[in-house]
Amino acid sequence: MERVVVLDFGGQYNQLIARRVRECNVYCEVKPYTTPLSELQAMEPIGFIFTGGPSSVYEPDSPQVDPAIFSLGIPILGICYGCQLMAHHLGGKVSPATDATAREYGRTETFFDTTSPLFKNLPAQSITWMSHGDYMERVPDGFSLTAHSDACPNVAIADESRGFYGVQYHPEVNHTEYGVKMIRNFLYEVCGAHGEWTMGDYCKRAIAKIREQVGSGRVLLALSGGVDSSVAAALLAEAVGRQLTCVFVDHGLMRKDEGDEVEAAFSKWDLNFIRVDAEERFLSRLSGVTEPERKRKIIGEEFIRVFEEEAKKIGAVDFLAQGTIYPDVIESGLGASATIKSHHNVGGLPDYVDFKEIVEPLRMLFKDEVRQLGRELGLPEYLVSRQPFPGPGLSVRVIGEITREKLDILREADFIFRDELHKAGADASLSQYFAVLTSMRSVGVMGDGRTYDYTLALRAVNTSDFMTADWARIPYDVLDRVSVRIVNEVRSINRIVYDITSKPPATIEWE
Numbered sequence: 001m002e003r004v005v006v007l008d009f010g011g012q013y014n015q016l017i018a019r020r021v022r023e024c025n026v027y028c029e030v031k032p033y034t035t036p037l038s039e040l041q042a043m044e045p046i047g048f049i050f051t052g053g054p055s056s057v058y059e060p061d062s063p064q065v066d067p068a069i070f071s072l073g074i075p076i077l078g079i080c081y082g083c084q085l086m087a088h089h090l091g092g093k094v095s096p097a098t099d100a101t102a103r104e105y106g107r108t109e110t111f112f113d114t115t116s117p118l119f120k121n122l123p124a125q126s127i128t129w130m131s132h133g134d135y136m137e138r139v140p141d142g143f144s145l146t147a148h149s150d151a152c153p154n155v156a157i158a159d160e161s162r163g164f165y166g167v168q169y170h171p172e173v174n175h176t177e178y179g180v181k182m183i184r185n186f187l188y189e190v191c192g193a194h195g196e197w198t199m200g201d202y203c204k205r206a207i208a209k210i211r212e213q214v215g216s217g218r219v220l221l222a223l224s225g226g227v228d229s230s231v232a233a234a235l236l237a238e239a240v241g242r243q244l245t246c247v248f249v250d251h252g253l254m255r256k257d258e259g260d261e262v263e264a265a266f267s268k269w270d271l272n273f274i275r276v277d278a279e280e281r282f283l284s285r286l287s288g289v290t291e292p293e294r295k296r297k298i299i300g301e302e303f304i305r306v307f308e309e310e311a312k313k314i315g316a317v318d319f320l321a322q323g324t325i326y327p328d329v330i331e332s333g334l335g336a337s338a339t340i341k342s343h344h345n346v347g348g349l350p351d352y353v354d355f356k357e358i359v360e361p362l363r364m365l366f367k368d369e370v371r372q373l374g375r376e377l378g379l380p381e382y383l384v385s386r387q388p389f390p391g392p393g394l395s396v397r398v399i400g401e402i403t404r405e406k407l408d409i410l411r412e413a414d415f416i417f418r419d420e421l422h423k424a425g426a427d428a429s430l431s432q433y434f435a436v437l438t439s440m441r442s443v444g445v446m447g448d449g450r451t452y453d454y455t456l457a458l459r460a461v462n463t464s465d466f467m468t469a470d471w472a473r474i475p476y477d478v479l480d481r482v483s484v485r486i487v488n489e490v491r492s493i494n495r496i497v498y499d500i501t502s503k504p505p506a507t508i509e510w511e
């Protein structure tokens with residue numbers, strides 16, 4: 001299948017670049033810039049995209065590429081740092097911009113040479129989104145200038161004969177008006193893509209691949225009832241039928257009534273389904289643990305131990321399947337980006353796992369692609385469009401030490417928040433919403449008496465990719481109803497706050 005390799009230099013929007021390419025029906029993968037050239041070549045890409053990144057190419061330890069990449073005859077699109085890197089390697093000069101020259105952040109009116117393949121059929125003037133402090137002082141030989149802004153003469157460069165294109169702005173972000181069209185032009189006009197990446201095709205290929213990997217073996221799927229593992233269940237059931245057993249672990253960190261709801265939903269499917277009550281063992285291992293990464297690692301390990309035990313009971317299970325998706329892999333610290341959180345199913349996995357092989361049929365898909373695949377497989381819309389719920393569950397929503405009592409308080413409060421949002425018809429437009437027990441106490445007054453109780457935080461965000469997010473503007477009267485109900489109906493909470501931070505700088509979950 002035709003593919004593009006996105007070479008990661010540590011930019012914030014790298015996942016977005018990959019998503020945009022896939023939206024244009026071309027498959028792509030993100031690889032760290034340190035990947036050996038031979039490995040990149042073996043992937044037989046039709047094009048490379050070099051991402052942005054925080055470094056400056058002229059610094060001694062800045063990320064570099066094997067210069068031989070420029071002799072492969074494969075087109076390259078460089079974005080920001082990636083553009084500067086290309087210029088630097090091919091004989092141009094990159095320098096820090098002084099105020100007088102071209103340091104640009106944010107929306108920028110930009111002027112394009114529409115005879116360039118990258119800007120074909122686009123307006124000659126539009127808004128781009130910039131974020132750079134360096135600029136190309138000298139453009140390499142063989143390159144022409146194909147865009148400029150008022151502040152900067154060198155906004156885009158091109159060497160059509162070699163298929164090398166560089167842009168100083170970020171075409172992948174929504175603020176760049178025609179960004180996706182420019183990426184599409186690179187793929188179709190420059191790399192000669194045919195657009196082979198569609199969900200229907202992916203579904204067929206994934207089923208064939210699972211059959212080939214698993215043969216007549218038995219598979220245990222870790223099923224949470226969330227979107228990813230439910231889609232994985234449908235896909236695996238299609239591929240290997242009764243060779244599949246789905247194991248749902250009730251770790252005592254679920255939301256109110258969730259365990260029973262998952263069991264009820266999946267008992268109706270034509271599946272081998274097992275619910276394991278593991279509350280006691282998870283809570284006892286988490287007792288006294290306060291550090292978020294430590295909690296995540298414990299949960300990741302305990303999950304695997306439960307799966308191993310269940311596999312022994314079934315007998316002759318060689319394969320452990322999980323609903324891991326691409327952002328789980330990327331966010332767990334692949335490549336040049338920093339590890340923000342260890343996802344229990346990737347970075348949180350213990351060193352030793354007693355299964356012959358792991359099956360992760362969604363490992364290369366983004367969330368919206370998983371939802372699309374679910375629809376392709378005929379899953380009901382309510383299941384496919386649900387808000388995500390993290391594997392470590394409420395353990396990352398009780399700050400610090402987890403106790404049964406705190407979990408119960410949080411479950412009740414979280415239920416009221418979700419219930420009121422649903423009644424107000426506000427839930428469908430939110431990407432994710434939940435309550436957090438901060439474990440902080442403060443003084444209040446109730447029934448003329450002094451209280452010294454917990455502060456609860458409410459969080460609701462909108463996002464398309466969960467990599468960046470904005471806090472949701474929930475109407476005040478809805479927040480008011482939630483607040484009144486929680487302080488009245490849930491004991492031990494006397495103060496409620498609403499989280500108004502975006503991601504970045506915060507993350508969606510509090511731990």
Ligand SMILES: Nc1ncnc2c1ncn2[C@@H]1O[C@H](COP(=O)(O)OP(=O)(O)OP(=O)(O)O)[C@@H](O)[C@H]1O
Pocket residue numbers: 221222223224225226227228229230247248249250251321322323324328345386387388389390391392
């Ligand atoms: N309680 C659980 N029991 C069994 N497996 C689980 C449980 N929680 C998580 N997993 C496994 O870990 C994977 C990652 O969890 P994650 O929450 O990202 O996905 P999900 O629950 O399937 O979907 P969603 O992101 O929509 O919640 C799941 O796909 C599943 O394989």
Ligand SMILES: O=c1[nH]c(=O)c2[nH+]cn([C@@H]3O[C@H](COP(=O)(O)O)[C@@H](O)[C@H]3O)c2[nH]1
Pocket residue numbers: 296340341342343344345388389390391392432466467503506507508509510511
């Ligand atoms: O399955 C999961 N295992 C985890 O360990 C995990 N941590 C965060 N999340 C979910 O990922 C999205 C981004 O979350 P953050 O902004 O908090 O990193 C949000 O949707 C979070 O709910 C997880 N999902």
Ligand SMILES: NC(=O)CC[C@H](N)C(=O)O
Pocket residue numbers: 011051052053054055056079080081082131132133134135
């Ligand atoms: N966003 C980026 O890739 C920034 C690249 C480079 N460090 C600059 O500031 O110009």
Ligand SMILES: [Mg+2]
Pocket residue numbers: 224226227388389390391
């Ligand atoms: Mg989940």
